[in-house]
Amino acid sequence: MTEHDIREKLRAYITRELIRDAKYPLKDDEGIISGGLMDSFALAELGVYVEKTFNVYIPDPDLTVAKMDTLDLMVARVLRDL
Amino acid sequence: MLSLETRDRYHMLLDSAVLTSADSAAVALVMISQASPPLVITRGEFRRLMQRAAAALRAQGVGPGDLIVIAHTHGLESIAAFWGALWIGAIPSMFPTLTEKLDPLIYRQSVGDLAAREGVKAVFTTDDFASLLREVVSCAVYSTAQVESAAPAESDGVPAAPDDIAFLQHSSGTTGLQKGVALSHRAVLNHLASYHEAIALSESDVIVSWLPLYHDMGLIAGFLMPLIQGIPLILMSPFEWVKAPAMLLRAITEYQGTLCWLPNFAYNHCARRIRERDLEGLSLASMRLFINESEPVADESHRLFFERFAGIGCRREMLTVGYGMAENVFAVSQTPVGTIPRVEMLDRALLEVQGRAVVVPPDHPRAVTKVSCGSVIRHTEIRVVDPASGRVLGDREVGEFAVRSDCLLSEYYKRPDLHPLGADGWFLSGDLGYLADGEVYVSGRKKDLIINGGKNIFPADLEAIVNQVGGVYPGRAVAFGVFDEREGTELVVVIAEVIGAPDDEGLRAINADIRRTVAARAGVTVSYVKLVDDRWLIKTSSGKIARSANRAKWLQERDAEGAD
Numbered sequence: 257m258t259e260h261d262i263r264e265k266l267r268a269y270i271t272r273e274l275i276r277d278a279k280y281p282l283k284d285d286e287g288i289i290s291g292g293l294m295d296s297f298a299l300a301e302l303g304v305y306v307e308k309t310f311n312v313y314i315p316d317p318d319l320t321v322a323k324m325d326t327l328d329l330m331v332a333r334v335l336r337d338l
Numbered sequence: 339m340l341s342l343e344t345r346d347r348y349h350m351l352l353d354s355a356v357l358t359s360a361d362s363a364a365v366a367l368v369m370i371s372q373a374s375p376p377l378v379i380t381r382g383e384f385r386r387l388m389q390r391a392a393a394a395l396r397a398q399g400v401g402p403g404d405l406i407v408i409a410h411t412h413g414l415e416s417i418a419a420f421w422g423a424l425w426i427g428a429i430p431s432m433f434p435t436l437t438e439k440l441d442p443l444i445y446r447q448s449v450g451d452l453a454a455r456e457g458v459k460a461v462f463t464t465d466d467f468a469s470l471l472r473e474v475v476s477c478a479v480y481s482t483a484q485v486e487s488a489a490p491a492e493s494d495g496v497p498a499a500p501d502d503i504a505f506l507q508h509s510s511g512t513t514g515l516q517k518g519v520a521l522s523h524r525a526v527l528n529h530l531a532s533y534h535e536a537i538a539l540s541e542s543d544v545i546v547s548w549l550p551l552y553h554d555m556g557l558i559a560g561f562l563m564p565l566i567q568g569i570p571l572i573l574m575s576p577f578e579w580v581k582a583p584a585m586l587l588r589a590i591t592e593y594q595g596t597l598c599w600l601p602n603f604a605y606n607h608c609a610r611r612i613r614e615r616d617l618e619g620l621s622l623a624s625m626r627l628f629i630n631e632s633e634p635v636a637d638e639s640h641r642l643f644f645e646r647f648a649g650i651g652c653r654r655e656m657l658t659v660g661y662g663m664a665e666n667v668f669a670v671s672q673t674p675v676g677t678i679p680r681v682e683m684l685d686r687a688l689l690e691v692q693g694r695a696v697v698v699p700p701d702h703p704r705a706v707t708k709v710s711c712g713s714v715i716r717h718t719e720i721r722v723v724d725p726a727s728g729r730v731l732g733d734r735e736v737g738e739f740a741v742r743s744d745c746l747l748s749e750y751y752k753r754p755d756l757h758p759l760g761a762d763g764w765f766l767s768g769d770l771g772y773l774a775d776g777e778v779y780v781s782g783r784k785k786d787l788i789i790n791g792g793k794n795i796f797p798a799d800l801e802a803i804v805n806q807v808g809g810v811y812p813g814r815a816v817a818f819g820v821f822d823e824r825e826g827t828e829l830v831v832v833i834a835e836v837i838g839a840p841d842d843e844g845l846r847a848i849n850a851d852i853r854r855t856v857a858a859r860a861g862v863t864v865s866y867v868k869l870v871d872d873r874w875l876i877k878t879s880s881g882k883i884a885r886s887a888n889r890a891k892w893l894q895e896r897d898a899e900g901a902d
Binding site: 276286289291292295300304307319 | 372373438577580581584585607611612613615791842846849850853855856857858863864865866867
């Protein structure tokens with residue numbers, strides 16, 4: 257899976273399931289939690305999704321706003337352990 | 339322990355086990371965090387921490403009857419400050435903590451407004467925030483540094499009279515709507531005695547909680563009750579728990595937890611968002627009760643939770659329900675211990691239109707599920723009244739719950755204009771529901787209120803914020819909640835009329851701005867934003883935006899889109 261695939265899979269999932277607006281034009285560096293687009297609850301959901309989809313386990317202490325607030329950060333985190 | 343039998347031995351909160359027990363080595367509480375090893379606080383250590391907090395308060399000139407506000411973090415310092423205030427006869431109140439989502443300047447303003455409105459004597463906050471806060475409040479502001487340097491003088495607690503106000507619980511809402519529920523020592527002790535019986539509390543219980551300390555359920559069940567009753571409290575931060583829900587089950591396993599209070603959404607959160615590998619080695623076998631309270635209960639949430647965790651020891655009779663309100667200290671009713679909450683299928687149309695709870699078969703086309711909140715706790719009475727006429731209604735008739743008990747609030751603090759109790763001592767709750775076969779069923783609220791993740795949100799507060807967002811036509815915004823089955827709670831919807839006809843980029847900016855502003859100012863996540871032109875919103879004949887009509891229209895459109 258390429259970086260592009262990961263990014264677009266995550267973007268589609270986040271807009272559809274977490275922001276609940278599949279048409280929302282989410283930018284790569286947009287603060288998803290700090291911008292109020294989703295709750296910090298959704299970080300736990302993201303952890304489940306990333307493990308299921310990319311087979312990457314992100315330990316709880318890494319599921320924080322500082323480490324997962326943008327698509328760029330998430331993609332980098334998934335790529336690190338892929 | 340404080341029970342109905344021993345109630346007369348207790349006169350004030352300082353008669354608590356954590357302060358009076360001779361066994362100073364017993365564990366009072368354990369603070370757990372992912373970032374550090376567990377912090378075990380014995381009763382002896384708790385008393386020392388409390389004495390130091392009391393000394394710091396005295397140094398601020400705080401004395402008996404003074405109100406102090408704790409606007410610190412969710413941790414030991416706030417806990418010690420609360421009890422330190424009780425020790426010197428002051429009145430503590432926990433204020434929500436500053437989260438990463440909230441704008442610090444807005445937060446500062448809300449603390450400042452509260453301090454001015456209620457004549458607060460001192461605010462306890464973090465070192466970082468103290469100087470910022472001092473710029474806007476006229477009362478004393480002190481922080482961790484002052485507590486740490488306080489001389490922990492051994493002093494005796496200041497005795498309180500039973501009817502003195504012990505502490506305040508603040509309701510949600512912005513300045514104008516927020517009320518300080520004043521509870522007396524007598525009311526709190528009465529409540530804990532009755533609640534002891536309702537949940538069959540015993541000395542072998544262990545409470546595990548992630549609930550915020552400023553929330554009535556967290557404050558009473560997940561903080562004061564264990565310390566007063568002398569049973570261990572295992573406490574974690576709500577901010578850590580939401581991101582790592584397995585923490586709760588891990589704590590139950592490690593500390594052999596027996597009691598845990600959760601708002602409905604937490605059942606979905608745990609069932610859906612704990613990873614399989616995080617469940618390894620965990621067990622719920624020690625648990626007696628999970629108590630679902632403080633937002634509408636969905637039977638489906640219990641089912642999800644049970645199916646997910648039956649394999650690690652969850653049993654159906656553990657999943658109980660309560661109904662409560664801060665004005666009655668906490669609980670009003672509770673599922674009888676050892677039983678499974680009753681579930682009824684009702685005819686939705688008869689319920690909503692005629693206000694009658696008529697049982698129908700599960701396959702009925704209009705069947706809607708209602709879960710019983712159990713039977714009323716001892717020394718609390720409940721009745722259902724017609725909101726319009728005040729007439730007392732019969733079984734299965736929907737109306738407003740009125741509550742009378744030996745543990746109701748004394749007053750809304752510094753609000754002589756409000757009279758919470760009627761002449762005959764009944765408190766009108768604002769909650770709608772019915773009684774059937776001696777059990778309490780909640781069906782809604784008299785006034786518009788969104789309950790999201792156990793948090794009460796007034797739509798008017800959100801609308802006021804959205805009206806100030808650039809590009810939104812002022813006065814043409816509406817906010818409401820819609821129940822979401824996946825989340826097990828209400829999600830927030832905002833519909834706003836935009837000025838002119840912005841292009842896609844302009845709409846995107848307004849959309850993002852609404853979400854960001856509401857999060858920063860109210861700490862609330864808006865799940866759905868709909869931007870509309872001047873033809874969309876439904877107004878009443880007087881030009882007011884009708885929430886329920888717009889909600890119905892939005893739901894209809896969503897369902898139509900879903901069907902496409």
